Each structure stands twice: as C-alpha cells, then as structure tokens.
Amino acid sequence: MLEHQTHSPQRPTRAVVVGAGGFVGGAIAQQLRNDNVPMLGLTRRDVDLLQDSAAKALAGLLRADDAVVLVSAIAPARTAAALMQNLVMAGQLIAALAARPVAHLVYISSDAVYADAANPVTERSCRQPSTMHGMMHAARELMLKTEAKAPLAILRPSLLYGARDPHNGYGPNRFRRLAAKGEAISLFGDGEEQRDHVFIDDVARLVSLVLAHRSRGELNVATGQSASFHEVADLAVKLSGKSVEIHGTPRQNPITHRHFDITECLKAFPQFHYTPLREGLERAARESAGVPL
Amino acid sequence: MSVPIVGFAGLTHLGLVSAVAAAAKGFRVVGYDPDQSRVRDIADGHLPVLEPGLDNLARCFGAQLSYTHRVGDLNACDLVYIATDVSTDDCGRSDLSDISSLIEAVIAALGPSALLCVLCQVPPGFTRKLPLDPARLYYQVETLVFGRAVERATKPERFIIGCAEPARPLPAAYAAVLGAFDCPILPMRYESAELAKIAINCCLVASVSVANTLAGLSERIGADWHEIAPALRLDRRIGPHSYLNPGLGIAGGNLERDLATVLRLAEATGSEAAVIAAFVENSRIRRDWVLRLLHREVLPHKADPTFGILGLAYKENTHSTKNSPSLALIANLQNWPIRVYDPVVPAAVVQHPAVTAAPSAIEAARGSDALLIMTPWPEFRTLSSADLAAAMCGRVIVDPFRVLEPAAPRAAGFSYFTLGAPLFHSAKDL
Known part of the structure; x- marks a missing residue:
C-alpha cells in the first residue's frame, strides 16, 4: 500500500540512483532523464558498496533534498556468501544515510520475498521467502525499514524482461533471443507454469511516479495478467517471424503458478497502464535489433 | 401482573x-x-x-x-x-x-x-x-x-x-x-449469548465468503454462480435462506465489527482464527471488483470516460453508507467525471472533484460511457435497457448484483459485467 506525500506530482530536486549501471538501475536512470529529473547515477565504479569506505564516500555525494533509489545488488543471490555481501551493501547505504539524511528513499526489492503459496499475491501477502534471493531482499527491506529515517517506498517487481537484461534466464528474454536466432526453445515440462512478466520500462515509469509523489509504503510491480511460459514462447516465435521449434522436456518439478492482484497499483496510480506482454516483447526485439523505438 | x-x-x-x-x-x-x-x-x-x-x-x-x-x-x-x-x-x-x-x-x-x-x-x-x-x-x-x-x-x-x-x-x-x-x-450465560451474536454473523460471513470465492472462480472458468446458488439452497444442510448471493465484500459495519472482535479475542487468548482473517482479506479483495474491472475492460479503451453511478448506500433499503462499496469505488475514480444517483442518500456525501448529482437513475446514466449499478435498489430493476441505450454514450453496464435481467442489456448491445458470470462483451461497447 502506497501513501503519497504529495498528491500532485512534483519533480524531485535530485534523484540519486545507486546501481545505475545495471539492467534495472540503467532503465530507471534513463526514465528519469527522459522525465527531466536531475539525476545522479552511481555505479560500482563510483561507489563500491562492498568496500569499508563506501558509506563515507556515498555520504559525500548525497544532499539533504535528494531522493535515493537503491537498486544495487548482487543478483540473483544464490549462496550464503552472496546473501551476506548484499546485506553488507545495504549496511553501507544505511550508514551513508545516517551520516547524510535524505528526503526520500526507494528500494527495488523483489516478489521473491513472498511465500510461494501466496495466490493471488498482494502487498498484504505473507512474506516468507523460500530462496536465498528472496531472503536477501526481505532482510534488506527490514534493515531499511528499521534504520533509514527517510520516507521509504519498497517496490517488488515480478519477473522482468527487456533488451538489455544481461541474464538469459528461462523466460521472455531467453525465448526472444533464441527465436531471433532461429534456435529451438526448450520448455520445462510443457511450459504450463504461469508467471507475471513485467517490461523493464514499466518499473522505471513506476519509480518515476513514486519519486514524483514522494510515496511511502509498499507496491508490487506486476501487470496482473499472468501468462504461461508456453504462451510466452509462442509469442516470441510469432514476433520473430521465423520458424522455430518449441519442445517440452520431462517435468522435474510440480507445476506452480503465480498471479498478482494489482488493485493497490490501480489505486496509487490510476492513470498508469502496464505494457502488454506482446507490446513489451516487440519493443525489446526492436531495441535488440537497434531499431529506434 | x-x-x-x-x-x-x-x-x-x-x-x-x-x-x-x-x-x-x-x-x-x-x-x-x-x-x-x-x-x-x-x-x-x-x-x-x-x-x-x-x-x-x-x-x-x-x-x-x-x-x-x-x-x-x-x-x-x-x-x-x-x-x-x-x-x-x-x-x-x-x-x-x-x-x-x-x-x-x-x-x-x-x-x-x-x-x-x-x-x-x-x-x-x-x-x-x-x-x-x-x-x-x-x-x-x-x-x-x-x-x-x-x-x-x-x-x-x-x-x-x-x-x-x-x-x-x-x-x-x-x-x-x-x-x-x-x-x-x-x-x-452472558458470555455465551454475547458470543452467539458474533457466531451468527461469522456464519453469515462464511456463506458470503464462499459465494464470493466461488463466484470469482466462476467468472474465470465459464460457470455462472447464479445457476449454482439455487441448487445449494435446496440442500437441507445449506438452506433456502443462506447468504449465497455474491457481493462486493462485507459492508455496513456490524459484520466487520464481529470479525474484528473475534480476531482480537483470538489474539488475546491464543485461539486459532486464521479463517476469520481470510474472510477479512476476501472481503477486501472483492470490494474492489468493479475498480479492477474498469481498469481492465473500460479504461484501456476509453481515455476520458464519464461514469454513471447508481446507488451510494451500502445496500438497498437503507440510508447507511458505512463501508459502502460505491463510495470506496468513487474514491478511486477521482480522475474521471461521475454522475451519481441514490434514492435516499444525497450526492453531498460524495467527495469527488467532478461529481454531478442526478435527479433520477436514467439521468445519472445520461451521457455516461459506462453505467455502474453499485447498490441493488429495487427501483433500478425497472430500468429499460432500451432507455439506457438511448441515454448513454457508451455501451458498458457493470451490474455486480445482477439488478437487471442480463439478457436485456445484452440484447440492447451492451457489454454486461456481473459478479459470478463470465464477462459478456458486445461487438462495440465504447
């Protein structure tokens, strides 16, 4: 549930994106530039949050009227070591904010914080992560809620896709790339699992809205329309215009689905509309091909 | 004596x-x-x-x-x-x-x-x-x-x-x-009687929650809950007067009070009451059914619609607006003009920057792109679909409580959306 502190949107004095070099952070930084928001994008080259000196260095870059967007993470965090590193990074940011308080803080978390059984997922769903990655985000959320003094907004995206995603995980990104190369798409089972796939630009637009309203609270980033991996693969092949085989494989795990109830987003941002899956895949394909959007 | x-x-x-x-x-x-x-x-x-x-x-x-x-x-x-x-x-x-x-x-x-x-x-x-x-x-x-x-x-x-x-x-x-x-x-005993009152309301909420849950499922799998409910009422274990009509969550204040009381007492005494919390969450989700529908079926297709809203009371035959689904919806339609009518509740209760108080149901519908029948007042049952078609700009009727006989608006070219049944789209609704 988000609560807007400014009902009419106001451009932040400056937004600082911590982790602007990544897939998500880069998209957010680009969106803020498009929206003419004064923006400072920080990458690991600017401030390495794993270094002991990071808090001091970051504090030196911050101003009291800044809105900070924390995207930086070692993700996906699959090991205990990665979990601990991510917590260290969050700790450095919290120390920086203690030395230099800011006006607003936005944290990009993940829907992995929710229990697998949550259905449909809402912002009120039980947070009971079953993965190291989910536990990492849940722990970081708690750290920020407990120690950061600035109004805090937590955004929890579902599965993201977009042209610049460096990961080639099972789903829209991999399917689109395989289809573009004319290579076969292999599904787990018959790809029956339904997931909510979010186009990367939508996350960025929502962050911009959250900053403009100085919102605090929690918001899931999901379209509310889940699709099966088979449907996504079919769509990727269709959009590629190529003849690509889609084949199933023996199922190793039971079928699970994830759906979202996005009512809170409809209430928080009534004029915001998510990019439909087909349109998002088309835009990702055009961007990958270097075709102007 | x-x-x-x-x-x-x-x-x-x-x-x-x-x-x-x-x-x-x-x-x-x-x-x-x-x-x-x-x-x-x-x-x-x-x-x-x-x-x-x-x-x-x-x-x-x-x-x-x-x-x-x-x-x-x-x-x-x-x-x-x-x-x-x-x-x-x-x-x-x-x-x-x-x-x-x-x-x-x-x-x-x-x-x-x-x-x-x-x-x-x-x-x-x-x-x-x-x-x-x-x-x-x-x-x-x-x-x-x-x-x-x-x-x-x-x-x-x-x-x-x-x-x-x-x-x-x-x-x-x-x-x-x-x-x-x-x-x-x-x-x-005093305590038994005091809890009996709460128990009655919990049973009613349980029935309504079952109806709401399965009505929601019906909408997605092609079933019609209104065909199912009469069959349940003929079951002696369920009964002819059971609360099986799907709705927009629990409203009015009294049922909500009893759910809150049970949760509070259960917490204080260590008694298990997760099902009561589930009723509350179910109610909260169902209350926004119309809002979700509008964002899915109307707003993507019509940039600046006007909504006609019939009913402000939380249910028919009362002036009470406590936890009214209609007012909850209106709170989230602040970006679009609305025309409202209720037989007894004055439009003055509505907080909205662009609200028009209509003198009748048909006048609330006039010029609207979508008509939302948010309270099942008996007088709305007499609305003619042909008259609505003549008065409205759009061809969408959202009738959660099935006040209208569905065949009539469908025949008149409306897309007609009601709780517990698959969505019905006309060829051209907006």
Whole structure:
C-alpha cells in the first residue's frame, strides 16, 4: 500500500540512483532523464558498496533534498556468501544515510520475498521467502525499514524482461533471443507454469511516479495478467517471424503458478497502464535489433 | 401482573425499530434519547432512519409510544433496554464510551425492581461487568438487518438471552415481553449469548465468503454462480435462506465489527482464527471488483470516460453508507467525471472533484460511457435497457448484483459485467 506525500506530482530536486549501471538501475536512470529529473547515477565504479569506505564516500555525494533509489545488488543471490555481501551493501547505504539524511528513499526489492503459496499475491501477502534471493531482499527491506529515517517506498517487481537484461534466464528474454536466432526453445515440462512478466520500462515509469509523489509504503510491480511460459514462447516465435521449434522436456518439478492482484497499483496510480506482454516483447526485439523505438 | 412498561434507551436505528416493534405487540413503550432535537423529530413523526414499514407501524401504534429526553422518565418502566447503536472505527472496533455513559445514567434512573437488558452489540464479557444486581441484568441478542429491520423485530426467529443464572426462570415482566413475540427463548450465560451474536454473523460471513470465492472462480472458468446458488439452497444442510448471493465484500459495519472482535479475542487468548482473517482479506479483495474491472475492460479503451453511478448506500433499503462499496469505488475514480444517483442518500456525501448529482437513475446514466449499478435498489430493476441505450454514450453496464435481467442489456448491445458470470462483451461497447 502506497501513501503519497504529495498528491500532485512534483519533480524531485535530485534523484540519486545507486546501481545505475545495471539492467534495472540503467532503465530507471534513463526514465528519469527522459522525465527531466536531475539525476545522479552511481555505479560500482563510483561507489563500491562492498568496500569499508563506501558509506563515507556515498555520504559525500548525497544532499539533504535528494531522493535515493537503491537498486544495487548482487543478483540473483544464490549462496550464503552472496546473501551476506548484499546485506553488507545495504549496511553501507544505511550508514551513508545516517551520516547524510535524505528526503526520500526507494528500494527495488523483489516478489521473491513472498511465500510461494501466496495466490493471488498482494502487498498484504505473507512474506516468507523460500530462496536465498528472496531472503536477501526481505532482510534488506527490514534493515531499511528499521534504520533509514527517510520516507521509504519498497517496490517488488515480478519477473522482468527487456533488451538489455544481461541474464538469459528461462523466460521472455531467453525465448526472444533464441527465436531471433532461429534456435529451438526448450520448455520445462510443457511450459504450463504461469508467471507475471513485467517490461523493464514499466518499473522505471513506476519509480518515476513514486519519486514524483514522494510515496511511502509498499507496491508490487506486476501487470496482473499472468501468462504461461508456453504462451510466452509462442509469442516470441510469432514476433520473430521465423520458424522455430518449441519442445517440452520431462517435468522435474510440480507445476506452480503465480498471479498478482494489482488493485493497490490501480489505486496509487490510476492513470498508469502496464505494457502488454506482446507490446513489451516487440519493443525489446526492436531495441535488440537497434531499431529506434 | 399488569402489562409491563418497556423502556428503550437510545433512539438510533436499533432502539427505534425495537421500540416500535414492542409497541406493536401491545406494550406501553417509553423511548428515551438524550438528544432533545432527535426526540422532538421522532415525536413529530420524522423518523431519522429509513426502514420499510417503520413509519407506518410507528403511526399505527403511536398511542402506545411516548418519547422523552429526560432519563428520569424511565423510572416508570419495568424493563429498560439499552438499545443504542454502537459506532465502530475503520478497524471495526466498537466505541463503547457512549453506551457506558448511557448505561450509567439509566441504572441511576431505574425503579427499585426494574430490569435492565443490554440489546446492543457488546463484546463478550461486557454485560457481566455492569454494576447492577445480576438478577436484574440481562443481555439479549439483536439480529437487526438493515432494510429488513421491522420484519425481523416483529417476527424474530428466537430470543437468545444472556443471564447470570440460565437455569433460573426469567422474571415475569421480561417473560411477558418476550412471550408476546411467540418464538423460542434460549437462556444462556452472558458470555455465551454475547458470543452467539458474533457466531451468527461469522456464519453469515462464511456463506458470503464462499459465494464470493466461488463466484470469482466462476467468472474465470465459464460457470455462472447464479445457476449454482439455487441448487445449494435446496440442500437441507445449506438452506433456502443462506447468504449465497455474491457481493462486493462485507459492508455496513456490524459484520466487520464481529470479525474484528473475534480476531482480537483470538489474539488475546491464543485461539486459532486464521479463517476469520481470510474472510477479512476476501472481503477486501472483492470490494474492489468493479475498480479492477474498469481498469481492465473500460479504461484501456476509453481515455476520458464519464461514469454513471447508481446507488451510494451500502445496500438497498437503507440510508447507511458505512463501508459502502460505491463510495470506496468513487474514491478511486477521482480522475474521471461521475454522475451519481441514490434514492435516499444525497450526492453531498460524495467527495469527488467532478461529481454531478442526478435527479433520477436514467439521468445519472445520461451521457455516461459506462453505467455502474453499485447498490441493488429495487427501483433500478425497472430500468429499460432500451432507455439506457438511448441515454448513454457508451455501451458498458457493470451490474455486480445482477439488478437487471442480463439478457436485456445484452440484447440492447451492451457489454454486461456481473459478479459470478463470465464477462459478456458486445461487438462495440465504447
């Protein structure tokens, strides 16, 4: 549930994106530039949050009227070591904010914080992560809620896709790339699992809205329309215009689905509309091909 | 013994309806409320609540009824009911401060052998703590239903009576009053009776929650809940009067209060009550059914629609807007103009930057792109789909409670959306 502190949107004095070099952070930084928001994008080259000196260095870059967007993470965090590193990074940011308080803080978390059984997922769903990655985000959320003094907004995206995603995980990104190369798409089972796939630009637009309203609270980033991996693969092949085989494989795990109830987003941002899956895949394909959007 | 005189302290919805019902059974009734202007209005025949049949009954038995703002006038009564409505906050918690001060004043005014009966909704444990001889102190479950209050007050299914000693016969005056209604009388411990009231409402919520859950599923798998519900009602284990109509969540305040009370007591005592929390969440999700529908089926296709909204009350035949789904929806339609009409609730209750108060249902529909029938008032059933088609700009009707016969708007070219059935799209709706 988000609560807007400014009902009419106001451009932040400056937004600082911590982790602007990544897939998500880069998209957010680009969106803020498009929206003419004064923006400072920080990458690991600017401030390495794993270094002991990071808090001091970051504090030196911050101003009291800044809105900070924390995207930086070692993700996906699959090991205990990665979990601990991510917590260290969050700790450095919290120390920086203690030395230099800011006006607003936005944290990009993940829907992995929710229990697998949550259905449909809402912002009120039980947070009971079953993965190291989910536990990492849940722990970081708690750290920020407990120690950061600035109004805090937590955004929890579902599965993201977009042209610049460096990961080639099972789903829209991999399917689109395989289809573009004319290579076969292999599904787990018959790809029956339904997931909510979010186009990367939508996350960025929502962050911009959250900053403009100085919102605090929690918001899931999901379209509310889940699709099966088979449907996504079919769509990727269709959009590629190529003849690509889609084949199933023996199922190793039971079928699970994830759906979202996005009512809170409809209430928080009534004029915001998510990019439909087909349109998002088309835009990702055009961007990958270097075709102007 | 002579016919007892019955007092009712608190002339809000519960007290007024109960007082009139007692008068209709032949008792002399004294209605007391500390609000002098309220008492004057009631005495002049201007009743502050809307209930079918109430005005007429109050007129017919007016000779039996007297109203007063002086608490001392209750001194003549053999039995006094504490019958004021207990308000709740947004979390469903009762504000017991008013009732406590009312009880204190009434006890001070009671005759030496007069009985006191708490009729309003109080949490378990409340009655036993009151400072009155237990032999003179009772709690009685009320099952008032907004819109059907007179029927239920004059023809109760049973009386559930909380007592200090359930095995002891009821005092003659109290037995005489209850006996006039000719229904079973069930004495039990105070706490049992107080919890019985909550148990009744929890059972109702359970039925509604089942209906809402399976109606939602019906919408997605091609079933129609309205075909299923009659079959369930023929099952003796479920019953013909069970609450199986899907709705937009729990509203009105009373059911929400009881759910909150159970959750609070369960937390305090370590009792398991996860299902009650699930009812609350189910209600919250169903309340926004229309909002989600509009964002999925209307707003992506029409940039700046005007919505016609029929009904502001939380249900038909009442002026109450407590937790009204209509007002909850309107709070989230602030970016688009709305035209509203309710037979009894004035449009002034609506907080919206672009609201037009329409004088009738058809005028609310006029010029709208989508019509939302948010309260199932009987008069909306007479709306002609042809008239709506002529008046409206768009061809979308959202009718959660199936006020209209679905075939008519569909035949008139409307996309028609109702709870518990698959979405019906016309060829061209906006």
